[in-house]
Amino acid sequence: MSKTHMTIPIFVPHLGCPHRCVFCNQWETSAVRTPPDASFVREKIRAHLETKAASIESVEAAFFGGSFTAIDEALQRELLGAAHGFIRDGLIRGIRLSTRPDCVNTARLELLHEYGVHTIEIGAQSFSDVVLAASGRGHSAADSIDAAARIRQAGFSLVIQLMPGLPGDGPLESLRSARTAADCAPDAVRIYPAVVLEHTRLADLYREGRYEPLSLEDALERSADMRELFAEKNIPVIRTGLHPLAPGETAGVLAGPYHPAFGFLVKARLKRRIIERELAGVLERSASPPSAVRLQIPLREKEEYLGHRGENMEHLKARFAPVHITRILVDSDRPEIIIETAL
Ligand code: SF4
Numbered sequence: 218m219s220k221t222h223m224t225i226p227i228f229v230p231h232l233g234c235p236h237r238c239v240f241c242n243q244w245e246t247s248a249v250r251t252p253p254d255a256s257f258v259r260e261k262i263r264a265h266l267e268t269k270a271a272s273i274e275s276v277e278a279a280f281f282g283g284s285f286t287a288i289d290e291a292l293q294r295e296l297l298g299a300a301h302g303f304i305r306d307g308l309i310r311g312i313r314l315s316t317r318p319d320c321v322n323t324a325r326l327e328l329l330h331e332y333g334v335h336t337i338e339i340g341a342q343s344f345s346d347v348v349l350a351a352s353g354r355g356h357s358a359a360d361s362i363d364a365a366a367r368i369r370q371a372g373f374s375l376v377i378q379l380m381p382g383l384p385g386d387g388p389l390e391s392l393r394s395a396r397t398a399a400d401c402a403p404d405a406v407r408i409y410p411a412v413v414l415e416h417t418r419l420a421d422l423y424r425e426g427r428y429e430p431l432s433l434e435d436a437l438e439r440s441a442d443m444r445e446l447f448a449e450k451n452i453p454v455i456r457t458g459l460h461p462l463a464p465g466e467t468a469g470v471l472a473g474p475y476h477p478a479f480g481f482l483v484k485a486r487l488k489r490r491i492i493e494r495e496l497a498g499v500l501e502r503s504a505s506p507p508s509a510v511r512l513q514i515p516l517r518e519k520e521e522y523l524g525h526r527g528e529n530m531e532h533l534k535a536r537f538a539p540v541h542i543t544r545i546l547v548d549s550d551r552p553e554i555i556i557e558t559a560l
Pocket residue numbers: 231234235236237238241242243282283284317340
């Protein structure tokens with residue numbers, strides 16, 4: 218299916234940040250080396266518009282990688298003004314940006330309204346004060362809850378970013394954070410499991426043996442748990458895992474659950490859980506357990522159901538042995554699977 222929406226990312230690495238959080242190195246993850254000004258913003262937007270596919274119906278500019286609302290007001294106006302010119306000309310629909318939860322107040326939100334900002338993303342990362350302190354965030358969970366309420370009351374779309382696996386975090390804390398984030402009624406969330414980037418305090422802690430990142434497996438399980446929680450509340454998860462890094466940039470990842478297709482792996486894990494639960498239910502309900510089952514998998518989502526290199530099928534065969542499992546692809550719109558038991 219062709220894409221109908223385009224986001225033009227404009228990185229403002231560490232602009233407005235009062236300090237560096239232990240895990241953060243925007244220079245490493247954004248590949249931007251100079252802070253932007255108005256002409257940089259215009260050039261960036263123009264360049265993206267020139268490559269816009271015919272299928273694209275809506276375009277937005279997105280300021281990421283810093284604490285936008287804490288940037289000096291004159292520079293905020295310069296950057297937003299440059300992007301707003303394209304809104305006035307009908308070339309882009311609006312602006313989104315990310316910021317710290319403790320830098321959101323009424324005056325700052327009014328300024329964003331002036332320039333056509335429609336979505337504000339807050340880097341809450343966790344709703345545990347212990348985790349926030351251990352990660353050097355410099356704000357509390359209450360700050361994030363307050364910022365979320367202000368953003369919603371002011372009529373912006375709200376996105377909450379969460380980072381499971383930070384120092385002091387555990388599976389229960391991550392799920393508690395997800396629950397609190399859901400209670401803030403965001404329009405969407407992003408989940409970025411913590412990875413250890415070079416030239417960060419976290420890298421020092423890791424080298425000193427004082428921080429252990431999540432394994433890829435734990436990060437997948439935890440992200441899948443969080444996604445299931447948000448799915449129950451009908452809150453879209455618009456990103457899971459870092460954007461794929463260019464080959465030269467992966468050297469900046471020292472340790473942790475970075476994978477270029479992390480989001481796909483989590484979706485495949487969720488599909489595996491669907492099959493596992495259905496299959497376990499069928500086997501439990503059978504008076505005499507079947508010796509063979511056949512899975513009918515929707516063709517449309519076969520990659521996610523089968524998993525990376527077919528690993529979901531291998532997992533199911535191992536877990537449910539000695540039941541013989543085969544699968545066929547069916548032309549179905551329904552994401553559920555149909556299980557046929559061979560009795
Ligand atoms: S996590 Fe956000 S607030 Fe902290 S240093 Fe990075 S960009 Fe700045």
